[in-house]
Amino acid sequence: MxxxxxxxxxxxxxxxxxxxxxxxxxxxxxxxxxxxxxxxxxxxxxxxxxxxxxxxxxxxxxxxxxxxxxxxxxxxxxxxxxxxxxxxxxxxxxxxxxxxxxxxxxxxxxxxxxxxxxxxxxxxxxxxxxxxxxxxxxxxxxxxxxxxxxxxxxxxxxxxxxxxxxxxxxxxxxxxxxxxxxxxxxxxxxxxxxxxxxxxxxxxxxxxxxxxxxxxxxxxxxxxxxxxxxAFQGITSFSTAPLRFVMGSGLLTALLGVLFTLWIVTKALLLGDPVQGYPSLISMITILGGVQLLSIGLLGEYLGKTYYEAKQRPVYxxxxxxxxxxxxxxxxxxxxxxxxxxxxxxxxx
Incomplete structure (x- = not known):
């Protein structure tokens, strides 16, 4: 046969x-x-x-x-x-x-x-x-x-x-x-x-x-x-690693922010050096804003996939x-x- x-x-x-x-x-x-x-x-x-x-x-x-x-x-x-x-x-x-x-x-x-x-x-x-x-x-x-x-x-x-x-x-x-x-x-x-x-x-x-x-x-x-x-479709369809990466980036950014704050306070108390507010403030706002927008965009990508799946439209x-x-x-x-x-x-x- x-x-x-x-x-x-x-x-x-x-x-x-x-x-x-x-x-x-x-x-x-x-x-x-x-x-x-x-x-x-x-x-x-x-x-x-x-x-x-x-x-x-x-x-x-x-x-x-x-x-x-x-x-x-x-x-x-x-x-x-x-x-x-x-x-x-x-x-x-x-x-x-x-x-x-x-x-x-x-x-x-x-x-x-x-x-x-x-x-x-x-x-x-x-x-x-x-x-x-x-x-x-x-x-x-x-x-x-x-x-x-x-x-x-x-x-x-x-x-x-x-x-x-x-x-x-x-x-x-x-x-x-x-x-x-x-x-x-x-x-x-x-x-x-x-x-x-x-x-x-x-x-x-x-x-x-x-x-x-x-x-x-x-x-x-x-x-x-x-x-x-x-390529992005493949990554987001078969892995949640980008979400974990963003979460890790958020934790690292928060830790660096705390360390930076402690450094400024220590420097002001011990050395009497006045805080240079404007440059450091703008830098922190820019960095945090970028991380937040990246995180929101990535969450939106995964949420968008859920949105399309929920509508149950045919594939073709x-x-x-x-x-x-x-x-x-x-x-x-x-x-x-x-x-x-x-x-x-x-x-x-």
């Missing part, structure tokens, strides 16, 4: 004949879609297994929706998911994983920096018992030294302060077993840092190193501000789904997802 079939979960959705799903989130990637499709289908065809490509359009404003719609109508192995607007990559990944029906699910970016030719190696690791196969970047061609250095230090900082060990130097390029997919679907938070969620489920994980390539076409959609925001909304060249009723799809969750999450509770 095919090793992929042996690993199927008994509660796989109705498209249980699909052995491998490949999820590709896209946002303004019109230039690279054709090349991406050709390389993926070449690799997947050579595997001689049943597969599907789940292409998720995250509210693109170029020709991406038309391109993947055309592909979906020509190739019955493609499921095209169109989100109602741009919800961000984490939401697009969530949508792709929830629409994937394969026994194994591979996540890969459209820019081909992550070589599709590594998928057979990932499948081999999965056949050997791994529920999650992480792809660790050994090198990052086509990226500036600043981006490489900041990414290197960020992952190590995050692991230092996080309660969950998140594999360093890994992106979203990975394989998930059906068990891992069901486990992920139990995590309903709205503020999603997917790399952390992949690690949080704690299932058997294998790490494979590879060399990352430059973009095949187009330009990156991530600027430094966006990467900084994603779907405008349309094309499956086997035909439009799928979204409400029916949502009912199917709800049914899957109720029936298959019980073993993980």
């Amino acid at each position: 095919n090793a992929l079939v042996e690993n199927w979960h008994p509660d796989i959705p109705q498209d249980s004949h699909i052995e491998l799903s490949v999820v590709v989130p896209l946002y303004n990637e019109h230039e690279v879609i054709t090349l991406m499709y050709q390389r993926l289908t070449t690799v997947l065809t050579e595997l001689a297994i049943t597969y599907e490509l789940v292409l998720v359009d995250d509210g693109s404003r170029d020709g991406t929706p038309n391109a993947i719609s055309h592909l979906a109508r020509q190739d019955p192995n493609i499921t095209a998911v169109f989100l109602s607007r741009n919800f961000g990559k984490e939401a697009a990944l969530t949508a792709g994983i929830e629409h994937a029906a394969g026994a194994a699910v591979v996540i890969i970016d459209a820019d081909l920096q992550d070589p599709p030719e590594l998928i057979p190696q990932m499948l081999d690791a999965w056949r050997n018992g791994a529920d999650v196969v992480c792809m660790r970047r050994r090198s990052r061609a086509g990226e500036t030294w600043l981006k490489r250095a900041s990414a290197h230090h960020f992952y190590r900082l995050l692991n230092t302060i996080s309660d969950v060990e998140i594999p360093a130097d890994t992106g979203d390029f990975r394989l998930l077993s059906r068990k891992a997919v069901y486990a992920l679907q139990q995590l309903n938070e709205r503020n999603r840092y997917m790399k952390g969620l992949f690690a949080w489920i704690g299932l058997p994980t294998t790490v494979i190193e590879y060399d990352r390539m430059p973009r095949a076409a187009g330009i990156t959609k991530w600027d430094y501000l966006g990467l900084l925001n994603l 909304l779907v405008r349309d789904v094309l499956k086997r060249g035909k439009s799928v009723d979204n409400m029916t799809a949502y009912k199917n997802f709800s049914s899957i969750k109720k029936e298959t999450y019980a073993p993980f509770r």
Whole structure:
């Protein structure tokens, strides 16, 4: 029997004949879609297994929706998911994983920096018992030294302060077993840092190193501000260390203030030196004001996350789904997802 079939979960959705799903989130990637499709289908065809490509359009404003719609109508192995607007990559990944029906699910970016030719190696690791196969970047061609250095230090900082060990130097390029997919679907938070969620489920994980390539076409959609925001999202989603740091800073500032006050009093009583009020007063007010504003801002960030979670809005909304060249009723799809969750999450509770 095919090793992929042996690993199927008994509660796989109705498209249980699909052995491998490949999820590709896209946002303004019109230039690279054709090349991406050709390389993926070449690799997947050579595997001689049943597969599907789940292409998720995250509210693109170029020709991406038309391109993947055309592909979906020509190739019955493609499921095209169109989100109602741009919800961000984490939401697009969530949508792709929830629409994937394969026994194994591979996540890969459209820019081909992550070589599709590594998928057979990932499948081999999965056949050997791994529920999650992480792809660790050994090198990052086509990226500036600043981006490489900041990414290197960020992952190590995050692991230092996080309660969950998140594999360093890994992106979203990975394989998930059906068990891992069901486990992920139990995590309903709205503020999603997917790399952390992949690690949080704690299932058997294998790490494979590879060399990352430059973009095949187009330009990156991530600027430094966006990467900084994603990094802060990861830190605040998986650690309360910043709150403890601010509390420690407040205690240290208070202690220094007491010592400074004692020094001024002692100096005035013993040496008769009059207190120079204005400079010291302004300095103390500035320092304390800065610490207070930083503390309030950090508390506000965590409170804001609670605010968004309390509203219980969906992570994403779907405008349309094309499956086997035909439009799928979204409400029916949502009912199917709800049914899957109720029936298959019980073993993980």
